[in-house]
Amino acid sequence: MRWHTPPTFPDSPMELPLIRNDLTALVAEAVHQAQQQGVLPTLAIPDSPVERPQNPEHGDYASTLPLKLARSARMAPMAIAEAIKGRLPDSPAVGSVSVAPPGFINFTLDPGWLSNQVDEIVAHAASFGSVDYGKGERIQVEFVSANPTGPLHVGHGRGAVLGSALASLLAAAGFQVHREYYVNDTGNQIEVFQRSVWARYLQALGEDIAFPEDGYGGSYLVDLAAEVVAQEGDRYRVLGEQEGRPALTRLGMSRMMDTIRADLRDLGVHFDTWFSEASLYQDGAYETVLARLKEGGHLLEKEGAHWFQSTALGEDKDNVLVRSTGMPTYFASDIAYHYDKFERRGFPKGINVWGADHQGHVSRVKAAIAALGIDPARLQVVISQLVTLRRGNDVVRLSKRAGDIIALRDVLDEVGADACRFFFLSRSADSQMDFDLELAKRQSNENPVYYVQYAHARIASVLRNAAERGLEWSSGRSELLQHEAEQALVRKMLALPELIETAAEALAPHLLPHYAMELATTFHNFYEKCRIISEDDGPLTAARLKLAEATRVALARTLTLMGMSAPERM
RNA sequence: GCGCUAGUAGCUCAGUGGAUAGAGCGCAGCCCUGCGGAGGCUGAGGUCGUGGGUUCGAGCCCCGCCUAGCGCACCA
Numbered sequence: 001m002r003w004h005t006p007p008t009f010p011d012s013p014m015e016l017p018l019i020r021n022d023l024t025a026l027v028a029e030a031v032h033q034a035q036q037q038g039v040l041p042t043l044a045i046p047d048s049p050v051e052r053p054q055n056p057e058h059g060d061y062a063s064t065l066p067l068k069l070a071r072s073a074r075m076a077p078m079a080i081a082e083a084i085k086g087r088l089p090d091s092p093a094v095g096s097v098s099v100a101p102p103g104f105i106n107f108t109l110d111p112g113w114l115s116n117q118v119d120e121i122v123a124h125a126a127s128f129g130s131v132d133y134g135k136g137e138r139i140q141v142e143f144v145s146a147n148p149t150g151p152l153h154v155g156h157g158r159g160a161v162l163g164s165a166l167a168s169l170l171a172a173a174g175f176q177v178h179r180e181y182y183v184n185d186t187g188n189q190i191e192v193f194q195r196s197v198w199a200r201y202l203q204a205l206g207e208d209i210a211f212p213e214d215g216y217g218g219s220y221l222v223d224l225a226a227e228v229v230a231q232e233g234d235r236y237r238v239l240g241e242q243e244g245r246p247a248l249t250r251l252g253m254s255r256m257m258d259t260i261r262a263d264l265r266d267l268g269v270h271f272d273t274w275f276s277e278a279s280l281y282q283d284g285a286y287e288t289v290l291a292r293l294k295e296g297g298h299l300l301e302k303e304g305a306h307w308f309q310s311t312a313l314g315e316d317k318d319n320v321l322v323r324s325t326g327m328p329t330y331f332a333s334d335i336a337y338h339y340d341k342f343e344r345r346g347f348p349k350g351i352n353v354w355g356a357d358h359q360g361h362v363s364r365v366k367a368a369i370a371a372l373g374i375d376p377a378r379l380q381v382v383i384s385q386l387v388t389l390r391r392g393n394d395v396v397r398l399s400k401r402a403g404d405i406i407a408l409r410d411v412l413d414e415v416g417a418d419a420c421r422f423f424f425l426s427r428s429a430d431s432q433m434d435f436d437l438e439l440a441k442r443q444s445n446e447n448p449v450y451y452v453q454y455a456h457a458r459i460a461s462v463l464r465n466a467a468e469r470g471l472e473w474s475s476g477r478s479e480l481l482q483h484e485a486e487q488a489l490v491r492k493m494l495a496l497p498e499l500i501e502t503a504a505e506a507l508a509p510h511l512l513p514h515y516a517m518e519l520a521t522t523f524h525n526f527y528e529k530c531r532i533i534s535e536d537d538g539p540l541t542a543a544r545l546k547l548a549e550a551t552r553v554a555l556a557r558t559l560t561l562m563g564m565s566a567p568e569r570m
Numbered sequence: 571g572c573g574c575u576a577g578u579a580g581c582u583c584a585g586u587g588g589a590u591a592g593a594g595c596g597c598a599g600c601c602c603u604g605c606g607g608a609g610g611c612u613g614a615g616g617u618c619g620u621g622g623g624u625u626c627g628a629g630c631c632c633c634g635c636c637u638a639g640c641g642c643a644c645c646a
Contacts, residue, residue, distance in 0.1 A: 330646050356575075356640050431575085434582070521610095
């Protein structure tokens with residue numbers, strides 16, 4: 001139960017250079033010049049990328065390097081700023097540079113250069129926004145990884161959306177991304193599942209037997225048992241408990257995985273590998289890891305069990321790896337799994353998206369892989385916090401009948417994948433969130449999902465309109481786009497590659513929906529202020545149609561990264 | 571008790587140590603002779619939980635405290 005699909009390759013490597021990074025380089029060059037000429041003392045320059053000022057009067061970008069340098073250089077920040085400004089190499093992108101107290105260097109982009117970027121954006125189309133931050137490095141993103149013992153719940157949905165958007169983001173940022181689902185198909189929970197399915201099966205055959213107290217009580221197993229009885233009758237009972245029960249369990253698990261895969265598919269989530277926990281025991285990973293830990297003196301035998309001596313590594317407590325019964329714990333599998341990831345398969349980096357209930361597990365796993373000699377910094381864990389489902393002001397309660405979960409399927413059926421994804425993405429993983437079903441399915445201005453998609457549909461409509469009139473805009477002259485609203489739109493689009501880099505670095509997919517809102521707003525503003533198709537100005541019409549197409553490209557890219565559709569009509 | 575996370579506008583949430591803390595919704599006004607009004611513009615609304623500290627500069631970093639959620643099994 002370990003199968004592969006072809007790996008995902010990063011987008012075509014024809015990225016636009018990031019103006020942000022160019023400007024940072026210009027500043028560094030100017031500082032270097034100033035140092036050579038003895039105007040600035042020769043000392044280490046702090047890492048100081050240019051930033052985007054919040055006040056537009058301060059230009060498009062600003063450097064605070066003079067402020068940071070003032071103390072160590074023993075110079076007034078304003079003097080440093082002037083020294084840097086005077087030595088900045090020329091750049092076609094930069095329109096003007098000014099120095100502002102107490103020591104900022106402000107850059108304003110050149111309007112002509114800015115409007116010409118529209119051609120670049122249209123030319124890049126679906127790859128617009130991609131950057132080479134990852135430099136093709138392989139990175140594995142592991143997410144969802146729910147047990148194959150029941151359907152996915154809303155919390156899994158959040159992890160699925162976060163993980164898949166993060167994976168897309170990393171791919172756009174130039175990483176070679178591998179998406180993986182770790183299937184916990186062995187161990188204690190499968191034992192419980194086994195007894196639960198068997199009991200439901202016998203009950204479905206009419207036997208009056210007790211359901212295990214710690215069993216999976218959700219109605220989905222009742223349904224599963226009824227299905228099996230309808231399809232195969234008492235075949236498994238005839239085989240007897242020795243043979244029939246494990247066979248039924250395998251069938252049940254496979255049905256559960258089918259359900260999970262269908263839920264994920266409908267949520268727009270796909271994996272390259274479904275990795276079986278059980279395989280770690282068949283291919284020697286588990287033995288290797290135990291032997292290594294033992295060699296390293298990290299194993300301790302106590303009360304018949306084998307413990308990982310994590311207290312010696314600064315952890316709160318030791319943890320059992322092998323129970324006194326000889327059965328390994330989930331923790332042991334997990335160490336073997338990470339060993340397989342980082343050493344056998346050699347992923348330089350891995351990101352795990354885990355639910356809040358696994359938070360205590362993070363430092364243990366890091367300590368364990370460190371004990372194996374793997375740099376724990378190669379593993380990053382994103383913890384996705386709890387979701388509270390609401391209908392308006394009412395909290396949706398868990399039902400015992402459904403197994404004390406709110407099924408992802410129910411939410412998906414009710415609000416649709418796009419709304420589901422947008423809402424899950426718009427809060428940072430760190431924050432607990434409220435998900436309002438009523439708001440998510442409302443088709444009105446209160447719902448941000450529609451606001452963003454509407455902008456895309458509106459542009460598509462204008463472009464259709466232009467096509468019907470036979471308007472040809474591909475040779476439109478973008479330098480005509482000098483209106484304030486037009487320039488603002490280009491500026492906003494150029495923020496996408498920067499956002500992709502920033503969000504990939506910070507593992508922060510929640511920046512995407514916020515950006516999508518801003519881009520949509522900037523477009524709507526342009527649309528109100530600038531008539532796109534005008535009868536009496538052909539050249540301007542062509543230029544604006546090209547701008548509209550560029551905006552559509554940027555919006556579509558953002559929506560795609562979020563795993564949402566970019567509708568031509570609504 | 572210990573650990574992790576959160577506390578920012580009425581509500582839901584953004585906010586890479588920098589200039590006057592933002593958005594959406596809600597609220598109050600305003601904008602339709604024309605490309606999709608699921609739109610646009612303006613405004614009111616904030617002791618950034620709290621007390622210290624570091625810094626030229628703190629919503630952001632450090633320490634204490636308060637509140638909430640999650641975790642602290644020979645479960646996963």
